[in-house]
Amino acid sequence: MVAFTAIKLLAWLVLAGWVLMWAMRPTYTYKKVWQPKLQSETNSTYFGPQGTNILIYTFPIVFISVLGCVYLHFKDKRATQSSSVDKSGLAFWRRPALWKGPLGIVSWTQLCFFLMFVALLVWSFAVYLKINFTEIDNGTSMYANMSRGTSGYVGAFCCAFLFFPVTRGSSVLPLFGLSPEASIKYHVWLGHITLLLFALHSFGFVIYWAITDQAWQLLKWQKVYVSNMAGEISMVFGLILWATTFQRVRRHKFELFFYTHQLYALFMFFFLLHVGISYFCLILPGVYLFMLDRYLRFLQSQSEVRLVSARHLPNETVELNFSKNPGLNYGMMSTAFIKVPSISKLQWHPFTVSSNNNMEPDTFSVVVMKQGTWTQKLSQTLSSPSLERLEVALEGPYGHISTDFLRYESLVMVSGGSGITPFISVIRELLFRSATKEGPGTPTRVRLVCAFKTSADLTMLDLLLPFSSARNEVDLSRLNLKIEAFVTRETDPNAGNLKKNGIQTLWLKPLPTDVPVTAVLGENSWLCLGAIISASFVSFLLLLGILNRYYIYPIDKNTDKYYSTTAKAVLQLLFICVCIAGFASAAFYWVRRGLTTAAKRVQITDSATPTSSPASWFYGADRELESHPHQALFQAAKVQYGARPELKKMLLELDDVETGVLVSGPSGMRREVAKICSSGLAQNLHFESVSFTWCQKNATQAPQWRRAAPHPSALSFSLSSPTPGRPSSSLLCVSSGAGGGTLCMRVAAGSDVSWSLLPG
Template identity: 50%
Template structure:
């Protein structure tokens, strides 16, 4: 079979230039800047860093009367990551400006790279893990072990019977105190990375080909390791204080040193969050898990009070970017979305159709968070988007039912054959992929992958969800004749089709309120450029504020021989400066874009209509009735329904031909593990696996 080709016969020179610039930005940021940050983390535990690098850095940075002792960490740890984030915004924006429907050829290099993404581990505490993920996980664990062992070796070398005797300690007690401190230092590495995966509008994750939804598992891994290390850190210190008759240290809140009680409060907040993440507790008492997780605010506040703001600069970048993202989501949460219509399916599924701004673009398998104030004003739940921003420029649709929480980043256009395996409502992300392919088959003259959809349902009534493959209404004409698609639907519990009215659908149209508005990007069509501006300007504003405070308030006290400025107060002032800077710059950007969003909303055509007469039957399973359009007829002809049986996934997948076969699975854990096992067996090297999980 021929390999896939580029959609357009030739790309404009400007597009090629943009791709070159994006490649250069990515290469520079990932290899040079990020590589330098990794090297720094490797060197921090060594004597070379402590005795040579750190004194030189502090001699230059900490001598400033505007930033004082925190200047070195701001320069070395905070600035490079925020620089990556800002240039990352430019990188993502340039990618959005290019209508890049390039289909990568299935050459040897692509296949060799894809092999590394094949699942290496299927069953285990980490879930389904690819070769690349496993390699980076092992390297990260190696970094933790290297850091702890190096810290420990250097620390123990300074402990002698003579030095211990001067402190009125035994050697093992001194070593216990040293090991306790080092456990906390290693835990800080995890904390420095903890918030990157949960920043939904991250500009750093796309540089590594990741999405926030697909990276949640990394947040879980980091959180578990972090809490294990911090818990050991706290317990070891309590034991040390107990055996050395210093138990009163537990309630110490030092003015110019480490605050022990603040660290204990941070640990208690972390333990409360950690306990509620146990899968059984999270599933059965989701609200407890949800609300307890807001303790992350107190956790970070007390952590900064514990270690001091100067040292906290090492962990600041990830949390800073998370705060920017979180505040923008807070501003966006005040908007009421315009609900246009819905389709009620017999299988306990509900399609909601919202009006959206034509300028809002999103990828297939994207996720939208929805809040229903009458249920809870705080809880936002993720739903897979089934619509397509190209095929339906003025509408955004989601299916409400329990389903997959988040997609992996998919590159389905590079394959010769695309096999999508779903169970139940796991089909929802695949609906958006099929709609994308429908659009491409209509808009471009190109070779698209052959599509096979394998979907399993419990009951016949669940089959009606297949009607959602075609949009309810679309302003963009489309044609399915050039799309090679085959749908194999399996009904496991019913042995024959039902003949009653259980296959009826209900279409409902709503009259929106005057306060409702189409869904739009809070920062407009140039969202990423505005985000980069917010990050850079807010950090600059923070530097100015803290520079003024340090120079005219903190510095005069610190350089008075009789007094040292309070560490907790300094930390509080820094936290206030960060919050004020982010709130001011983000609010200004949102207000500036609010005008353009309002103008665009007025230009959107009125897509509400009158309620349709009658209740339509399922278009796919009432084939005797006259079909209303060619796309519906094509879909019916491409669908086979199998009653009373389950799909033989091994046979289906091994029968797929082509140099590159993309296998996407979205469904229950057992199904995902079965498909992952087949793809990782090594019996078919042309398979490239991707999983969309039902849970985080």
């Protein structure tokens, strides 16, 4: 424990020093006192003027990332040790401070960091603004000074943080209590701010050149210093990328968003050519770690994983079951990214992992709900009776590091629709711990509150039990589990029987070349990642030193006046790519070769297998319960039709037992639960901020009714489905007023409905 504290303290001190240098960079003190002294001590024949930026802005974050790898490795080894509820004042800082607004649900700790970042941003902007106004010689030079000194420099500061949230295998964010999937919202806002500032930077120069008759500057690609044309090309790619990142485009035209977002590589490449490698070192740490993570994901995705079976639920949900290497360890509520080349050779989609690492050592499962074009095509492919094999590539899994919610005496999980999928693995983990008495302890009371649209969605609860031999070994009596399910759009318990087809299982025959799901860097992945970061970065510095000392220095003499800035940037980018690819590939294939023997033990089932499993126990009271676990689960569940959960009443009625509250579902439900837990009405409720942004970005929206005709004696409506290619329907009710009746009917999307209101 002391070592953990020491590592985190050291990381915080280094981070504070790094941020301090960013805060001091726009000041005269830095430019006139600190920078000359630092350059005089780091301006060697091996690194040149670039050495200062490497030392101050690049090395600290690389050092923190290596510290994070060591910290996470030993933390995973100690994950089974006990923990207790934090009843000190620190618990307050984990409570939600905001539950509405563009940032979503934000704890007091996150809010403080966000405000400090905004304060640093405003500080930098104000200082640059003051300095630039003092340097203005005439009215026309104001555009150049403002664009270069304010928008450009402050935009680079935002860009320095931009890639940390999207580094899925990051060791930096978990070290400070964050996770990539929970930080995606910060990447979104950093991206908007960065591109806005860079756009102002570019347009400011364009205006300045236009009013000073220097339009020829637009086509200038000078040999040394800044290349104007490279910056313009970078900005064009940035604007195209930016235009498709807004929520309306991202939700309704996801493929357009996905493909244009890949332009980030060209945007950053030409930005590098624009500013040069020395200045690029300011933002290099985030880019460097992202490049390494992206290359490791590429290596993992080259092998096709072994898909054994697919379970079809009546609500068009599919559970994909893969073979897993026993050495793969992953946490609860993990996610995996999947690509099916027969549907799209480029698209990757995130899905929740439903299997449990302890209960199912040889099985890895993900849940796919039919909620868009891609998932619809996948469902159609798996429904083909002639299908024997499906090619699937997989990246991940990526899991939550913290399991602090297990330390509470009571646990409440609130879900809406597909939001139940992250809790499947939690329930399975609790079943395992209650049976084996392992881990930091199991909550004595577990309550699952779930809301569904139709009774067909109730079959999602069947996934709480593993689809393997472990199912028959589950003893639910050891876990005090209560399930409260609400069907919001049906009032008749037997309505779902009209559509009931039962749960069907499709057994596939993978090829011998298909590999089981395996961690990208093996069992000791964090230590291996730390070694790759260290070795690749040191190798880059060695190659850089050799290049500068024996090739560039004889030409340039550390003046940056003779050797091409573009050539220097391209050479160093090549060195970075070679170092990352070389060490990452060597580690990846060395680990994979060691796992070959274990992989051979995973056998492919070619024997006759049943093509369907018994129907869900929720659908018919006359259904015979085939196992004790199903019977116990049936007794633990209470289903209510035509009602929504009264969350405030349910949560505030809990007794004084310390209760952890997890929520996954629509944004309105998450905000409501966060508001209740932070209201102070119940001090025993501890909201655990768990984000599933990766899995919810393509969620469908509710159908929207619009009035089509304003005629006073007629009411006309048409139903539109906000998700293209996804048929939907809604229940439309019209009342004739006080004392009158109400007419209700269910109408499919795209239909027009009219009523004529007749006197009497």
